[in-house]
Amino acid sequence: MEKTFQPAEIETRWYDEWEARGYFAPQGGEKAYSIMIPPPNVTGSLHMGHGFQEAIMDALIRYHRMAGYNTLWQVGTDHAGIATQMVVERQLEAQGISRHELGREKFVEKVWEWKEQSGGTITRQLRRLGSSLDWSRERFTMDEGLSNAVQEVFIRLYREGLIYRGKRLVNWDPVLHTAISDLEVISEEEQGHLWHFNYPLAGGEGHLTVATTRPETMLGDAAVAVHPEDERYAHLIGRMVELPLTGREIPVIADDYVDREFGTGCVKITPAHDFNDYEMGKRHGLPMINILDDDAAIGGEAPEAYLGMDRFEARRKIVADLDALGLLEKIEDHTLKVPRGDRSGIVIEPYLTDQWYVDARELAKPAIAAVENGDITFVPKQWENTYFAWMRDIQDWCISRQLWWGHRIPAWYDDKGNVYVGESEESVRAENHLADEMSLHRDEDVLDTWFSSALWTFSTLGWPEETEELKIFHPSSVLVTGFDIIFFWVARMIMMTLHFRKEVPFHTVYVHGLVRDAEGQKMSKSKGNVLDPIDLIDGIELEELVQKRTAGMMQPQLAAKIEKTTRKQFPDGIAPYGTDALRFTYFSLASTGRDVKFDIGRIEGYRNFCNKIWNAARYVMMNCEGEDCGQDESLPIERSLADRWIVSKLQETEADVARAFASYRFDLASQALYEFIWNEYCDWYLELSKPVLWDENASPEAKRGTRRTLIRVLETWLRLLHPMMPFITEEIWQTVAPLAGKSGETIMLQPYPVADPGAMDSAANADIEWLKGVIVGIRNIRGEMNIPPGKELTVLMKNGSDEDQRRLTENAPFLKKLARLKEVTWLAATDEAPVAATALVGELEILVPMAGLIDKDAELARLAKEVDRLEQELKRVQGKLSNSAFVDKAPAAVVEKEREKMQAQEQALQQLQEQERRIRQM
């Protein structure tokens, strides 16, 4: 074995092997366990957040696969309608080709080409992360099968009256030329203005003043509203005002939606361009006056003078025109929330168009019930509240998108505008007895990508066919996802699956935190702080990283800043850490929190952990290879205290890890493993094995026992660790397993270790704790007294119990080796002890004679520190025990514990003070 762990070569070698041998596919077994991957965008690439999520799913999958479940991790990607179309459109633009010149069919072909070309990035990344996905079942939302499912669902919902078409106000993206759902609109505070305009009263006496943040919409005003109880304006209700620049007259209406305190208390009402005004318009029977076109330029029923102007240009012009007419009252600075498309970043316009909707309210009812009655549980539980809050106030879901890339809506129109929904034009004609000569045209729109993702858990398994896979693997076991898509995806999956399958899509929703950078900032391309998990695995030069972060930016002016922060944060680029270290870092950060700050220091620590594992295995192999490791169980063995102890600790660790996995606490699982492997197995057990293995006088039984424990415990914890660190464990396991009497092609398919309470040994634990106490006590004296580590010491023990004496007798060789002792002597009560530095283990005094070794003042200082600490403690405990309220009311066991503590402390204090006295007399 190499002296240091070199992950790069090992990782790809093993992944290829696993995949080639088909280990990722379901292996049978009574109980099924399945996870459907949240499908990433097929043309995108994975970032740190994905890496985190994949690592968690893979750990769960590997854990359950080893635990004997019939395990499926379904892989696939989605077509990401808007995002992908945008990318391809931009590529074409760069060549001077517009999408419209190309035509729909050709354009879609180009998108497929792009998908073929770039689609490999994601799957390559997934493989590098070690994800044990069943590649043989890979799906894509635009595949024929999944497309059939989408069409089937659309048609059925339509026939059930749960999908309808209507002219409504939608969020219109004037750049992408499509409607988007509420969830795709991001509203953030921006600095703007509040313009106050005077609208003259019809008939010529006086005016009303309205305030608006979007002056251009005044062209579409249909009324001015005041509060019905607002005395200032009561006399005007029912009057008409002259709408400037338009030549129209509009009424003054009363509606209690109006806030009397805001602005002037008069609101201009533009039903076709504002969601609130739209509702009010419907209440009052106002006309919907559209004044925009698809580009959000002035159009529709706007006055001739403004037609064709961009909306912001029109804004300036209208303000100027009103000012010229003396109707501009004032302009105030105003902070307002501006709605922007999450993809295009452009200001969204409420816009009146024909769209398709899903009646979400109806579908939400059983979806709410499923979480209420526990059929689906969220982990952590608090996310259920988020889910309920949204679901109980759900809005109908606009599912049509004016895009070319996606599932085209299966609806046809005749010349009169009648709609026919069906599988194809032929079937529509047949079902509706339409004459062949009647012309039909298909709806141009496609469905929201989330519409197909909502079917993901069952469409990937072959639905609408009743496949065997559906029977076995649906509902899936758990959905692993971030809270940012609870509404987008989780809720919609639950609704759709319950409706079409009459069962839940998954039993558990595990909601993990969102990965942020070291400063707690969300990682985003525009901030330039994204990290590619592969760059942490393979490492990356600074120049390349800068290049990567500043390439292809939407806002090139930010490049300089990004370059600067990148150079500051990673002055030497990123070192290669390997997949196992990255994964372990993810797990260690996967606690219940909402944010996961990724700190580069953590991964370095776990890279070192990998190296530690590697070297521990090296040590074991050096001592076991070619030796009798007790594979032949008929031969006698003798197990040392350390052997029994480490086996016992292993059981505890197995129990801890099982508990952690069951509660999705990957941080606790990783911590339990780290602690056991490094702090128990490496720090203590390997050291304790040396006195046996290196002792020429040790019996063959003892050596056999130690080797067997050494190798078997190692083999077991490799399996225990494998779901979290798949590569290093496989690599080592291959050489270790035969010596541990195990056979098998891969660690992946070995049984997962289960704790055996019968192997827990509290007596061994206590003895080892004692041994550690003595060793640490001596090391402490050594350290604080600056005694060279190599210097062998003579140690005396005094005032010990029979138990202490037994422990010393049994463990003297270990003690001598680990504490570097020449001699240990047990003093009888009557023996006179020399002046010595002292450590206490219970009542037992460990004495390191001072002659020639130890500085009097240093030892006094050391003792004083210890005495001081004990006195503080004692004071606290005494205070507690002298409080009658405590003694009377606290449980007897607690009081008793405090009493024991006090006695021990008093005893220790006395012994140390005696020492102090003796040393002073020197």
Add this chain to the structure above:
RNA sequence: AGGACUAUAGCUCAGUUGGUUAGAGCGCUACCUUGACAUGGUAGAGGUCCCCAGUUCGAAUCUGGGUAGUCCUACCA
């Protein structure tokens, strides 16, 4: 505006039903190339558990209030 979450060592975070000497990793200090490992070993320093009040014999933990921060939802033209 409503709601949620967070606040523990210099940094990133654990802390289960109230009883611990409040822990880990990283970082820091000192010493050490001892035959698995310097990506290492040994020892050590470092905390007003955000603040205030309450409940309790006892609070990092429970309750109320405050402060700071993060996020979500809905939005007033």
